[in-house]
Amino acid sequence: MSPEVKRKTHKLGELRKNSLAMIVKVGRAGDDVSQVARLMEMGLLEGSSVEVVHEAPFGADPIAIRVRGILVALRRSEANAVEVLIHD
């Protein structure tokens, strides 16, 4: 696959349990800067791989993801600030 062919990205908050993905972008236009920084401090950086490992009861929200060796809990709405490429 040539670099020009753009693969479709997803929002992290859309992923179901056991999905594996790589982060391509953290923060959208208009996102709260300190919130984006917080995500990054937790290790959600471009190039980090993430795995959705748990979904909470009552509507599968929040989710717990594994990123850079730790388990991070966040709501799907917060995870939507992170754009990912799903691993096949």
Add this chain to the structure above:
Amino acid sequence: MIEKKGKSLRKNFKIALIGNPNCGKTALFNALTGGNAKVGNYPGVTVERKEGWVSSPGGLSFNLLDLPGTYSLEARTPDERITSEVLFGHRHEEEMPDVLIAVADATHLERGLGLILELRALGKPVVLALNMTDLAEKQGLMLDWVILARELGVPVIPTVATQTQGVQELLTAVEHQLRSVGGFWSQQVPIQNFQISHEEGIKRRFAEIDRILALAVLKPSQPSRWTDRIDRLVLHPLWGSLLLVLILGLVFQAIFTWAQVPMELLRSVVGWLGEQVAHRMPEGPLQSLIVDGVIAGVGSVLVFLPQILLLFLFILILEDSGYMPRAAFLMDRLMGRVGLHGRAFIPLLSSFACAIPGIMATRTIEDRRDRLTTILVAPLMTCSARLPVYSLLIAAFIPNRLVLGSLRLQGLVMFGLYFFGVFAALMVAMLLRRSLLKGPKPPLLMELPTYKWPSPRSIWMGLLERCRLFARRAGTVILAVSILLWFLASYPKPLQGQPGPAIAYSYAGRIGHALEPWVKPIGFNWKIAVALIPGFAAREVMIGSLATVYAVEGQGEKGVKDILGAKLAKDWSVATAMSLLVWYVLACQCFSTLAVTRRETNSWTWPGFMLAYMTCLAYAGSFLTYHFAVALGFG
């Protein structure tokens, strides 16, 4: 504090401990100080300030400051703000530390090192305590210490805080740093550029960590699969929820059933003590003061110590093991329905023991409105101080018959009162979040730490701290109130030949009579009004005061709970008892709660609001309950 700085021959050096949450920083603090520490608060905010003292092997005296855990010096919560303010020298009452001990969890090297890079840029001497190295080694980590220290530019000392390993080495390293301030280590690495954005800084730090770890780590650790395995159950949507219910059930079972044994024991000791004193002392005002005032009053509160300790034991274990954030994860959606954060679950759960630690635990909630809402509803959760009043009234007024097969009516009523408290808290939270404290939903984002065996040492210290607080309370507020009330209820004495109970002529009786028209609509008599006044100092004191009010009246009879219950059953209607129970669920009868709220919110507005709304709610609730019960024929 500032004056001290000027002294030329300063012998005490200030050392600060800094680290991520869950890195074992507090365990290391305990290992270093051996419990030789003082817990206080930073002025203006209720962030706990922990300072300890220790001598280094070379004979230097260190003041050790345990700074709140943080991921970054870019502070967002009140706790984190303290850490960065101290480190940047923005808190004037706190001297700048001479040396920083950075604590990092060796099993999560990638995490802890980011903060070190930030600390290094401060230009202060730093020593890295690489904690939990035993665990990391067990997980197969092989690390070149020399390379790690060289690349980080700070000395690295492996520690196992829970077993006080590496403590002496750490202190020696701090000594070396003090002797060579501005020397070898702190100069080796150029100070980072502050001109870049915070986001860019985080990216660079992670890149730098990746670079260092690639050099220093010979073999990476295989993360413990245990946490994964446990989480498969604990965070499972169905089993995890059931487990949470089970844990809560166990906690309540423990405080209602198991705690009864030591409580009965204490109760009989208090009763025995009262009898002994009554026997050995000549009758008179002094005997009355000691038996009816001090022993009956303080004793009625002291018997709750086992219950409070047992509850805190559970909370400490759940916190120490790493379960609490998981409970927040499971509960976030439900809490979110009423506009609360998942993290509010922990403070509200603690409030079942006592609203004061509960309110103090709200510090972990970042958002101001969220935090205020949690603080304001925390006292509606049924604290253990209400329990004695509940059990007294239930035993006296609710028949202990079986209902719906095998359930006891008394137990059911008790459960109902707890449920009512929770329900009221959630409703009020929802209303507040939709009116006064309206605002965007704050994020949940948090780390779910690796499970750990709770350290018996830190749990023991936590319980000891509780005991100390309780003893102080019993020895001061409760003692003073008991004596005051005894005086108010005993004097002035009725004149010879005046009819009716003696207490009717006392000051307490007069206050009660003055309040009677106000409390009559909710079914209370003047004696309840009398007892409610000291109950405001501490809820559980009401039992003691009811005992005083009724015992003094009954010709020197001792205020033993059963006798009191029987007396109340004769004197009150069921409707009155139910009204009082509802009052106890809803009213803010605790001066300490208001005081801690003031400290937390830094204004009298919110405690004032808390008192006002809870009193209105309680009055309305009791009014409805009383009239409903009377209409049903329980008048």
